[in-house]
Amino acid sequence: MDSVARDILDLSRRGLLRGAAGLAALGAIAPGMASGQVTAAFRADPFTLGVASGDPAPDGFVIWTRLALEPLAPDGGMPRAAMIVSWEVAEDERFTRIAASGTAIARPELAHAVHVEVGGLSPGRPFFYRFRAGAAVSRSGRARTAPAPGATPARLRFAFAGCQHYEHGYFTAWAHIAQEPDLDFVFHYGDYIYEYRGRAPGQPGWGPLVRPHLGEEIMTLTEYRQRYAQYRTDADLQAAHAAHPFLPSYDDHEVDNNWAGTHSEEDGGRHYPIAVPPEVFALRKAAAFQAWYEHMPVRAAALPRGPDITAYRRLDFGTMARVHVLDTRQFRDDQPCSDRNGRPCAEVSRADAQMLGPVQERWLLDGLTQSPGQWNILAQQVPMMRRLLSHGGIAMDKWDAYPAARQRILDGIVERGTRNPVVLSGDVHVALAATIGQWPEDPESKPLAVEFTATSATSEGDGVATRPAGDALLQRNPQIALYHAQRGYCVSEATATRMTTEFVSMPFVTRERAPRESAARLVVEDGRAAIERG
Template identity: 40%
Template sequence: MTEPTAPAPIDAAAPTAAASAARPPRRRVIQAAALTAGALALPLAGTAGNAVAAGGAQFLHGVASGDPLPDGILLWTRVTPVAAATPGSGLGPDTAVQWQLATDRAFTAIAASGTVTTTAATDHTVKADVRGLKPDTAYWYRFLAGDAVSPVGRTRTAPAADAAVDRLRLGVASCANWEAGYFSAYRHLAARGDLDVFLFLGDYIYEYASGAYGTRGTVVRPHAPANEIITLADYRTRHGRYKTDADLQALHAAVPTIAIWDDHEFANDAWSGGAENHTPGTEGDWSARVAAAKQAYFEWMPVRPSIAGTTYRRLRYGKLADLHLLDLRSFRSQQAGIGNGDVDSADRTLTGRAQLDWLKAGLAASDTTWRLVGNEVMISPVAFLALPDYLLRPLAQLLGLPGEGLAVNVDQWDGYTHDRRELLGHLKDRHITNTVFLTGDIHSAWACEVPFEAATYPASRQRRHRVRGHLGQLRQHRRHPEGRPADAVAGGHRRDPGRQPARQVDRPGLARLRRPRPSTAERAQMDYYVLSDRTKPDATTKWARSYRTKSGTQQIERVYTPVN
């Protein structure tokens, strides 16, 4: 699912020389998300130690960039120094890898370069956090090891923090189950040529054994390793298998990535002390499994570790939007049972106290037109027992039921209503508008308004729309629009039928959130696309529906054409 809400900045550094390149032409091929904004950049350079010659080296897993800042960008690749040094093997010599960043594709104008020595201790992955770049500038990058030259990637820094930015386009995806089908959506995103960022909202990999999840008995292409991943070697091997996908490689090479994790990067329905899909008796200590999963994630993803090694952090696109990225797995309490009134307890948390305070402070301090929140699980209420609040709460208290209705899925914000009420109350009391939650996880496409009084949500004027029988949309009108955020949930590029509440949402989709050409940041729009057949590598894509929220309205409305 995908939801829009407030973003914030990341630390930026002074830009350095690097000629600005023109934006690529806007080509309409398929989905993506766009909201008026600019671009970002990152920094750093490593130095080589005693590395062996890399004559037989290869770059088999593509290249990527991520977490753009006004003065920097994070560059990533993985080198295979010898044939035996496969992901997770622990084999292979220390290898010196040079990285180059240029203002032209021919690399005649090098803006920055450096050398990193990578070893088996980091699974021969390479990261260069490059700083001192110019804001809102296109760069090309590549890696060299011995005679081997990597594919060329293209990236772009973010605009300066005080820049007047007229648009931001995000390609949004989540929930990528390798075995359930091909990543054709990534190919279509890469072909657009008009995206500022690829935003991934969790479940980049799945941890299950081959055939154990979401395949309907048909494994389109098998996992590696075939077993459920538990050890560091397992997680590295699974990440490595994903990075061999040609469409995924093309997307990472075409546009910078901003990513957060959800549960399947660890294990299904993960919480701070365990997971539904983790059995300590046979699968070992949970903390050891989490440490292995996080290490592999930060090795293999173009992501900067932020606060305490988590993924919650802020990025900014000029005066247009800031992006708050959440980690809703590392600090959460264990999920309560459906129908259990404990979901309302102030002693239980989804975010953790420190992260919730950080988010509230960032939203309150934001000076951008839009506040975007990268959110793993759905914040819009999806519950039964829809009664007016003054009736439901006393009845729930009498019967020991949740005060905001019986949640369909207690793994999302419905299972942690105290955190949700505190956050939404903060938006309402501070009159913080233009907040959009961009959400993954739900394997379906939604566009919602998020009511402060969740208990009245289904009982109020509710509409449900189907997009060609596959995409659902819920709308809720409240009497107090101030502080009410919009909730746009975009179906990921891959959809797994195993967890769908209804058949009509079982279809892969792509999402696009964007603003119009005028320089005034007047709207945020999400365009929904679907794939023709996830089991075919040459699947086509088709626009399905679009919804927007105009600046200051706190309401969503349907529109009948995607952003061009």
Template identity: 50%
Template sequence: MLFRDYPFRLGVAAGEPAADGFVIWTRLAPDPLDRHGGMPMAKVDVDWEVAADEGFKQIIQKGTAAARPEIGHSVHVELAGLQPARPYFYRFRIGREVSPIGRAKTLPAIGVRTDRMRFAVAGCQAWEDGLYTAFADIADQEIDFLYHYGDYIYEGRRKLMSKPGHDGRSIPVVRDHLGDELYSLDDYRLRYAQYRMDPNLQAAHRAAAWFATFDDHEVSNDWVSDHSAQGTPPELFLLRRQAAFQAYYEYMPLRRASIPMGASIQAYRRARFGDLADIHLLDTRQFRTSRPCGENFTAECDAVRDPKAQVLGSAQEAWLTSELRQKAGRWNVLAQQVMMMNLARDRDGVAGPKPTRNFDSWAGYLAPRDRLLRNLDGLGNVVVLTGDEHQNFAGELAPGDGAGKPVAVEFVSTSISSGGSGSDARYDQAQVMAANPTLKFKQDQRGYLLCDVAPDLWTSRFRTVDKVHEPGGVVSTRATFAIEHGNPKLVQA
């Protein structure tokens, strides 16, 4: 087949690593910003290869997959039969056209003694707000995998050249979104194509396999269940959600089990890393009840204590409870999207008679939050990984009012670009730290989290970028925290 341009312009990716394989992905698009990616409306066969070496002298597996127009000519190959705990290289080809080479590692075999795990945590990558400098740094790291907590795309489009930041400075539009607000499948496909053309994002995908989850902006800001924050009737919002989930599946290296069924997608799941860690990937959007108290960052109301409120939904909550009781891994990881710490913080520096909280987080759902934290009591090995806030946070988690003995720790990773370059400290830094004794660290630059895990010690490094509004940003380690196994308390290194 002759293409009018290189068909692998959106790069390659790997995901969902297991002990015997992973998913490899590409999407044929010689003209990525065209409605159909420059592809004919027909099935196209794509050859793939997996090798033990980057030069492809030792090919381990090969085959042919169909790129079908029904899923935008994306390809998801589920590999099995590979050896555990080792790197592999993969590529695709059509005739003389050969894709970039990707690299991914299989996980250690389940239950096998494992002494080390290293991975990155990243997300919130608003195209308009900044450059993907942090992804270039991730691509240079030797990691076992990356956990992406969501907001891979943003569904809106700024109408102004800048917007106000929390510190009073304006956040400029660094690069424009194509199109307007996203509603149709074509809209979402175009937005993903624009993001995927970024070279630093492509490099991070080539460097390691990803575990991907979604938050709100893959669909619509602050959505939960069939509720749109913009007041769209539920039956209409579900049509939008269906289009958004199809595009999400098309662009993520996910298994067939995650093919959307109508407006629903199977997103919660578990991965096991030898005997070192059980990684529970959660879905905090599809099954959550409506947000209480009106807008986010408003005064607390009685609805935050509603005993019928849900974040995970009853089925997912029961699944997670059962998984935690197995106590199979040395560490339990809760990889999820919205902050679990119940922080008191005043919006824009204005204090009120009641604490101001982010009700698009677990702070708006205290009953399910308390149930979950009480289930963690006694484990002594739980680390919660979160995004959404566009800031770095490190804190300890306890049931009830949070004043008791911690049962877990939480690391909130800042954004890749959302919020612009930021500053080392927001205007409310001292105020928020003083009001929340369980909070041990807060910082407001862009970047990602780098985690090194050993059987008895977990170490997390906050990697930050000094600027994302222009090229030349420098990445460095801003802070490092450690947790001893069996003692869920943070120690700054």
């Protein structure tokens, strides 16, 4: 037996001796595990949370799973023991041509999640993968490598979506995304879970109650893990993860509504008179970030260190596109004006305002300088567009409340001559499309970039295509070309000459099996920051 195997065996032995909870969980595992075997013979399916892939590179990608015999139980119903999981990647669905294989350790410290960074694969093609734990075999998933550096693919096709409140509706959007053909990736902009407490039928609360959350508002690692598991048991979400590689990010609800940097939503004031100190909020962030990492197909570089995580990253897809996945939560200043939407207070005008933080901002501008991509995609969370609300107000949680930070990015795009900047966003639960001027506060400013904002997958329930507030918003903001308030997602296809974005909508989410409808198809031509109907 080699030293690695001895270490794993030792971890397994010690893990099995840790407490009655771990021993009780062995009831679902064959007795051989207790005698010191490294792998287990499960009496129930340990792959209840599905599989996923993500962060594609030219030579590989991440593949993910999490062992959970009882997904909604503490520790997923698993013993506190490290376990061996084998994996294989194949060129065909029947796994007759194995391209790579190996083993990984599912550790109890990480909720028995497995992240494998597969390498050595051919660029620009699909692959299939699966896991095995003992005799149990996971479903197979489909991943895809990115094109080789310098390669010019004929097209890049991707979807983006988010804001999937479990209580507000069914994840039919993810069922449709699973069926979208030939996606190179799916960008999840955030709000993968919502932290709010579960409601009982008839109990008042925000939005419709279609299916309840478990438990109270989540704050501990155990609670965040259970909430992710509840969402991950959804068959439609599992299907989308198995069908396409994801580029996951996070917004506020993965931690706490409208959190900003070191500040909790409960930072004192009219609604929350007892503030949560930053050092206490850091404990909640640490739990939330660990659970996010445990449930996302991301690389080890995103493993959090307590309340700190590096989730921003860039991915190249040959010469077609560079994708900058941004983090607009962790490094920003607290929202100005007490986070109350309305006319800007003096704090909005701060020249040193931070949305990305100095380090991430420099990283982004460096990436725009050196970009090989014909299309430069800023995949982030909250709208960057200028968006005047009624009576001249702005939304304090969006880029509008940090105009100096936004202007630094736009000035950097101009200085670097960045080609075709395209911003992706979400958060506001309506579909929007807009041009962003070189100086957004000047309505006569020359358009510099375009932005596509995906509506929510479920949040706020069914929605309607148009409403008076939307018509008024369009009248106040001529740079906004589209407003649509049903649920859905976006699918974009970039070529050498244009990017076409389809806004997909569904007439309802409070019932299952909503049809896929097309709300709009918008086109951006190469070299022109303008939106046209396709």
